[in-house]
Amino acid sequence: MDTAEDNICETTISLHNEFGLHARPAGKIAKAAQQFEARIKIGFDGREVDAKSILDILSLAAPNGSALRIQAQGNDARHAVEHLKNIFRENLREDG
Amino acid sequence: MASEVFKGIPVSAGIAIGRTYFLNREAGTSIVRINIVPEQVPQETARLKQGFNAAFEELEVIARKVPRDLKEQAAIIDSHIMILRDEKFQKAACDYVNSRLINAEWALENAVSDIEKAFSRIEDEYIRSRTQDVRLVAGRVRSKLYGQSKSYDTKPERMILLAHDLSPADTIELKLDRIMAFATTTGGKTSHAGIIGRSLQIPAIVGAEGLEEIQDDDVVILDGFSGKLIVDPDAEELTHYTDLKQRFSEYYSQIKRNCYLPAETIDGYQMQVLANIELFEEVTSVIDNGGEGIGLYRTEYSFLNRGNWPSEEELYEEYRDMASIVYPQKVVFRTLDLGADKISPHLGPLEEVNPALGLRAIRFCQQNLGLFKAQLRAILRASTLGNVSVMFPMISGLQELQEVKKIYFDVREEMRKEGLPFNDDVPFGIMVELPSAVFIADVLAREVDFFSIGTNDLIQYSLGIDRTNRYVSYLYQPLHPAILRSIKYVVDAGHEAGIEVNVCGEVAADPYCVPILMGMQLDSLSLNPQAIPGIKRIIRQTTMEECKDLLKQVLSCSHVQQCNRLVREKIFTRFPEELMFYTSLIEES
Numbered sequence: 001m002d003t004a005e006d007n008i009c010e011t012t013i014s015l016h017n018e019f020g021l022h023a024r025p026a027g028k029i030a031k032a033a034q035q036f037e038a039r040i041k042i043g044f045d046g047r048e049v050d051a052k053s054i055l056d057i058l059s060l061a062a063p064n065g066s067a068l069r070i071q072a073q074g075n076d077a078r079h080a081v082e083h084l085k086n087i088f089r090e091n092l093r094e095d096g
Numbered sequence: 097m098a099s100e101v102f103k104g105i106p107v108s109a110g111i112a113i114g115r116t117y118f119l120n121r122e123a124g125t126s127i128v129r130i131n132i133v134p135e136q137v138p139q140e141t142a143r144l145k146q147g148f149n150a151a152f153e154e155l156e157v158i159a160r161k162v163p164r165d166l167k168e169q170a171a172i173i174d175s176h177i178m179i180l181r182d183e184k185f186q187k188a189a190c191d192y193v194n195s196r197l198i199n200a201e202w203a204l205e206n207a208v209s210d211i212e213k214a215f216s217r218i219e220d221e222y223i224r225s226r227t228q229d230v231r232l233v234a235g236r237v238r239s240k241l242y243g244q245s246k247s248y249d250t251k252p253e254r255m256i257l258l259a260h261d262l263s264p265a266d267t268i269e270l271k272l273d274r275i276m277a278f279a280t281t282t283g284g285k286t287s288h289a290g291i292i293g294r295s296l297q298i299p300a301i302v303g304a305e306g307l308e309e310i311q312d313d314d315v316v317i318l319d320g321f322s323g324k325l326i327v328d329p330d331a332e333e334l335t336h337y338t339d340l341k342q343r344f345s346e347y348y349s350q351i352k353r354n355c356y357l358p359a360e361t362i363d364g365y366q367m368q369v370l371a372n373i374e375l376f377e378e379v380t381s382v383i384d385n386g387g388e389g390i391g392l393y394r395t396e397y398s399f400l401n402r403g404n405w406p407s408e409e410e411l412y413e414e415y416r417d418m419a420s421i422v423y424p425q426k427v428v429f430r431t432l433d434l435g436a437d438k439i440s441p442h443l444g445p446l447e448e449v450n451p452a453l454g455l456r457a458i459r460f461c462q463q464n465l466g467l468f469k470a471q472l473r474a475i476l477r478a479s480t481l482g483n484v485s486v487m488f489p490m491i492s493g494l495q496e497l498q499e500v501k502k503i504y505f506d507v508r509e510e511m512r513k514e515g516l517p518f519n520d521d522v523p524f525g526i527m528v529e530l531p532s533a534v535f536i537a538d539v540l541a542r543e544v545d546f547f548s549i550g551t552n553d554l555i556q557y558s559l560g561i562d563r564t565n566r567y568v569s570y571l572y573q574p575l576h577p578a579i580l581r582s583i584k585y586v587v588d589a590g591h592e593a594g595i596e597v598n599v600c601g602e603v604a605a606d607p608y609c610v611p612i613l614m615g616m617q618l619d620s621l622s623l624n625p626q627a628i629p630g631i632k633r634i635i636r637q638t639t640m641e642e643c644k645d646l647l648k649q650v651l652s653c654s655h656v657q658q659c660n661r662l663v664r665e666k667i668f669t670r671f672p673e674e675l676m677f678y679t680s681l682i683e684e685s
Contacts, residue, residue, distance in 0.1 A: 018404050023172075023175040023178075023179075023229055024171050024174075024175055026175075026178075027174060027175040027178040030178055030182070031178065050184070052183075053182050053183070053184045054175070054178040054179055054182050055179065055182050055184055055185060055211055055230070056184065058215070059211075059214045059215060061215075
């Protein structure tokens with residue numbers, strides 16, 4: 001069994017974007033997720049979608065203040081989760 | 097063969113004669129299902145992949161060309177690229193080809209429908225509206241499937257562009273020096289496409305249904321005065337329009353040369369001619385066309401077409417720049433007039449049976465105080481040069497006005513405490529556009545520094561008609577005796593109280609209406625910048641005496657057709673040469 005597959009990392013963040021996960025932030029997240037090898041999922045409200053797909057992320061329709069679970073599995077899982085966490089924290093504000 | 101005529105709404109003046117090209121013709125046509133045999137699957141999936149790739153390459157090129165100041169458009173195009181690159185989308189379409197044995201177009205349509213279905217569960221109106229982005233992206237892919245290239249790019253002669261609509265991406269992509277005019281099948285007077293046409297100063301019409309029937313490379317005449325598009329014109333029409341075009345260009349260069357002269361009648365009555373603008377960029381055309389300031393800055397644009405509200409700081413920068421560009425001339429900021437047909441996408445439409453009578457303009461602002469105050473602060477902060485006025489839309493009564501005034505004075509007080517500088521004497525005005533405000537104009541006049549009569553809404557609310565509703569739009573009559581009396585009453589009430597009165601509706605750009613307004617001795621007119629040179633010229637050729645005389649005559653008419661006929665006769669005999677270059681709101685009878 002490939003040990004990398006066991007490399008699972010997970011975190012929960014809360015979404016701070018006045019208008020929820022709409023096209024622009026969803027695009028930013030998908031773009032960031034695509035840089036990693038790991039399989040990355042975003043869970044919200046009992047559903048789980050592929051973080052590398054903007055359409056999947058949009059379909060979550062997560063409003064402002066949602067608690068989102070990010071789970072990555074693969075070699076760079078830890079790195080991926082950290083990176084996405086930062087994006088959620090720093091990059092999704094749109095004032096300016 | 098008789099020529100065929102399509103009728104639309106003229107949005108940018110001028111005549112063009114040339115060959116047509118329909119941009120993304122397939123985007124609006126129905127998609128056909130074709131069953132294929134298993135052997136054709138590789139070919140169809142290859143077409144799909146090529147379509148996605150070609151659309152991607154095209155968007156990448158467009159993205160690089162987006163001017164830096166159009167951040168909003170750039171972000172939209174970026175998210176379109178992301179959608180296009182989403183492997184799930186492409187894979188879903190290819191899977192349909194394979195599993196259902198159908199053509200690429202139909203498979204793509206199925207994949208889009210699936211996404212729409214998934215999105216329809218979403219309660220959030222804003223996010224749900226983003227399926228529109230998926231549709232737009234799919235439309236771009238589809239145009240690649242048909243193998244249509246942007247051939248107007250390579251045609252040696254300039255084309256008349258036809259389109260369903262012109263999107264922000266289209267307009268960036270267009271090779272504008274290849275387009276002499278355009279017509280769209282959708283859109284209204286205020287649509288984005290109209291603004292493009294006017295700012296490029298090429299003839300344009302919008303909302304001309306049925307243009308799809310026109311073959312590419314057909315010869316057409318596009319009449320930006322009347323909104324007509326004539327296909328396969330006969331010799332007589334060609335001669336007429338070639339001549340008109342020539343005379344218009346002579347006339348136009350003549351009025352442009354004289355546009356900086358004051359709008360003073362032969363007998364020495366001077367009228368201030370200001371501009372209505374919607375986009376910041378339009379300020380250049382105000383200056384180019386001899387506008388003497390901005391009488392109406394519609395501030396909605398910065399609040400629309402984006403996913404969030406602008407910050408006070410952002411608004412302040414915009415307003416400050418505007419005030420300093422037009423200085424020493426004035427700029428009147430009309431506070432946010434959202435609602436009705438102007439809905440912020442992230443707010444989503446309210447569920448109102450009657451939006452025009454609903455939560456809009458000042459009512460919306462009073463219920464969104466944070467936003468309203470941020471805008472007022474931004475306007476006040478931009479007022480330090482002393483050339484800024486503030487104006488409130490849709491005031492219906494005294495109590496409402498006093499409430500708004502209180503908010504305004506509270507904001508000033510807060511700013512004073514914070515030590516933020518602003519001009520203490522910013523003129524405070526209101527739009528008079530509701531019949532209720534007309535009847536109590538004498539009462540309201542004591543409370544404000546100026547009136548601006550918004551005739552577009554006043555006509556609609558007084559006559560009870562929606563002019564975009566084609567079943568009743570014939571009732572939109574600016575010279576209806578009720579309208580004329582209303583305007584006259586407001587002007588007189590304002591002057592009685594010693595305040596200035598302006599008219600800022602479309603009648604102010606209508607050569608048949610302006611002499612009547614002049615007769616009422618208005619202080620200023622405010623109109624779209626492109627119409628300023630022509631209106632100034634007409635004013636310079638009249639006398640106040642004849643305007644007053646005309647006013648007296650129309651006020652004695654009890655029948656609107658009588659008014660219209662009288663005005664058309666009088667004005668047309670006065671300016672037979674130039675009136676053919678104008679469109680009028682006054683119906684020919």
